[in-house]
Amino acid sequence: MFKVMIVEDELLVRVGLKNSIPWHEFEMEVVADVANGREALNVYRAEELDLIVTDLKMPVMDGLELISTIREENSEIRILILSCIEEFEYARKAAGLKVSGYILKLTMSLDEMEHVLREVHKELLQRKRAVPEPLNHPLNLKMLKGKLIKDNIFYGFPASGDLETALRQVDPRIESGQTVIALLETSHYSRLLKRFQDERGELIHFTISNILDEIVNKHHAGEAFHDSDNHYLILFTYPADISEGGIYSHIRDVFDNIVRAMHSYLDIPVFMGVSRVYPGWSMLRQMYEQCSSIVQNRFLSDGFLKFASQWCSEDLELLWKRKMLQSCSLWQGMGSRYAEDLQQEMAKRLGQPLAGEEAWRQMFIELINWSYAYLEIPKEHAELLELSEAERIRACYTIETCIQEWEKHLKEASKMKDMVRTVSVEVEKAVRFIQQNYGRDITLKEVSDYVRLSPNYLSLLFKKSIGRNLTEYLTEYRIEKAKDLLLNTSLKTYEIAENVGVADSAYFSRIFKKYAGVSPLEFRKKKVLSKEVSAYENS
Numbered sequence: 001m002f003k004v005m006i007v008e009d010e011l012l013v014r015v016g017l018k019n020s021i022p023w024h025e026f027e028m029e030v031v032a033d034v035a036n037g038r039e040a041l042n043v044y045r046a047e048e049l050d051l052i053v054t055d056l057k058m059p060v061m062d063g064l065e066l067i068s069t070i071r072e073e074n075s076e077i078r079i080l081i082l083s084c085i086e087e088f089e090y091a092r093k094a095a096g097l098k099v100s101g102y103i104l105k106l107t108m109s110l111d112e113m114e115h116v117l118r119e120v121h122k123e124l125l126q127r128k129r130a131v132p133e134p135l136n137h138p139l140n141l142k143m144l145k146g147k148l149i150k151d152n153i154f155y156g157f158p159a160s161g162d163l164e165t166a167l168r169q170v171d172p173r174i175e176s177g178q179t180v181i182a183l184l185e186t187s188h189y190s191r192l193l194k195r196f197q198d199e200r201g202e203l204i205h206f207t208i209s210n211i212l213d214e215i216v217n218k219h220h221a222g223e224a225f226h227d228s229d230n231h232y233l234i235l236f237t238y239p240a241d242i243s244e245g246g247i248y249s250h251i252r253d254v255f256d257n258i259v260r261a262m263h264s265y266l267d268i269p270v271f272m273g274v275s276r277v278y279p280g281w282s283m284l285r286q287m288y289e290q291c292s293s294i295v296q297n298r299f300l301s302d303g304f305l306k307f308a309s310q311w312c313s314e315d316l317e318l319l320w321k322r323k324m325l326q327s328c329s330l331w332q333g334m335g336s337r338y339a340e341d342l343q344q345e346m347a348k349r350l351g352q353p354l355a356g357e358e359a360w361r362q363m364f365i366e367l368i369n370w371s372y373a374y375l376e377i378p379k380e381h382a383e384l385l386e387l388s389e390a391e392r393i394r395a396c397y398t399i400e401t402c403i404q405e406w407e408k409h410l411k412e413a414s415k416m417k418d419m420v421r422t423v424s425v426e427v428e429k430a431v432r433f434i435q436q437n438y439g440r441d442i443t444l445k446e447v448s449d450y451v452r453l454s455p456n457y458l459s460l461l462f463k464k465s466i467g468r469n470l471t472e473y474l475t476e477y478r479i480e481k482a483k484d485l486l487l488n489t490s491l492k493t494y495e496i497a498e499n500v501g502v503a504d505s506a507y508f509s510r511i512f513k514k515y516a517g518v519s520p521l522e523f524r525k526k527k528v529l530s531k532e533v534s535a536y537e538n539s
Helices: 011-020 035-044 064-071 085-097 112-127 138-155 159-169 189-195 202-218 246-263 286-296 313-334 336-352 357-372 379-384 389-395 399-422 426-439 444-450 455-465 468-487 494-498 505-516 518-527 530-538
Strands: 001-006 028-034 051-056 080-083 101-104 178-187 221-227 231-238 270-274 305-307
Touching: 001 011, 001 035, 011 028, 011 202, 011 246, 028 035, 035 064, 051 064, 051 202, 064 080, 064 112, 080 112, 101 112, 138 159, 138 221, 138 231, 138 286, 159 286, 178 246, 189 202, 189 468, 202 221, 202 231, 231 246, 231 518, 246 270, 246 305, 270 286, 270 530, 313 336, 313 399, 336 357, 357 389, 357 399, 389 399, 426 444, 426 455, 444 455, 444 468, 455 468, 468 494, 468 505, 468 518, 494 505, 494 518, 505 518
Parallel strands: 001 028, 001 051, 051 080, 080 101, 270 305
Antiparallel strands: 178 231, 178 270, 221 231
């Protein structure tokens, strides 16, 4: 097999290239992927590489310097350049350094990439330098270790007394010391499958496993393995003389890095349960059960990292029930009767068994519906103000974020109670027309003709009823629908603009930034579930 190294500072691009291209079809194997030229130079001098695929703009040492340095020593190794269209002039400078081709990031199709690799493959065959696949490749060792560890946890084989011996046969570097297991859960797995169009989750698992490997290796912490679906097992090993407090402090540092990486690259929050510290390898099954118990009760947690030595889910349930009852005071401004009736209704529901997070979410949604009926607010009036509380409750990752949405609802509902009397039938009809036709070009005149009022009078009624004019409402509604498409589809920005009735994608990007505070691309990358991540950082 021909040995390949990928050099790219963007982790997702690196992982995507490594896992989406069928390298074996070209008799190639990616033996290293690194983040800058200096790391690449170290690998180049340690490995007998056949092909380097490198970005140009990177920290520490850029691609041009890397290529120049290698070419001073080796004129035969094949080099492909990763570049963007805006880096064309920069890439042109590498033309005199004997490169075999270019791969355009983001715009180049898989077929085009394979065509470039096919040409390189022909060049390599002409040199007749095929190298056999190494039997002790690190990836193969990792898979064997993962299988031994998981077989011990789930099936009790090899027996705990023999596990360490078996692991040492695979990897002599295995230490006795102290062992800790962590179980990491990533949120919104089904949404990730849809977003990446990854039906079986293979790309997602590769991506997350690579992120975890990079972070764990950087902290010299142990190894990470995919467990099942959205769960990942991290095995930490420490020398016998490190204190328990020192171990937990180190794990917190690792988790902080995982949180930042998952937020930056995948826009998802994560939760991690950590076992107690045990000597050696004899207690892996018990350690896994401790982690699993914490993760199963993740919804009730008051933080995103929990240790078995401090965990008690029973106390947490009572804590959240008390906090919910306290939230009833938000209705005191309407009169004590409202707050008392709300507290009575909530106490009745909290007194019923709540088995699992879906039962908790359903209780919040039922309380929201009860509050509308109690305040005599028709459903269509709630839709006027776009209070999609049910959808937001279903998206919440923990009970803490559910309570935050519930308290927001209580404040909005109390305001709506007084406002609802002023909403006219014509405004309701106009809102329904907008919600049914926002995906095409509609005008104020068209809406006013539909409700049989003059444009000026309809605008006046609209402003008086819900606090903004019809055009502002239409724009805001389109932006909310666009946010949903950005979060839950892989559509491009111009396609989303067309879906929400805005033909000019540049204009769409400007108004999106005006209302959302960030561009559509930044929203997709940075703003998904940021509230949950912030909740972790503040916990």
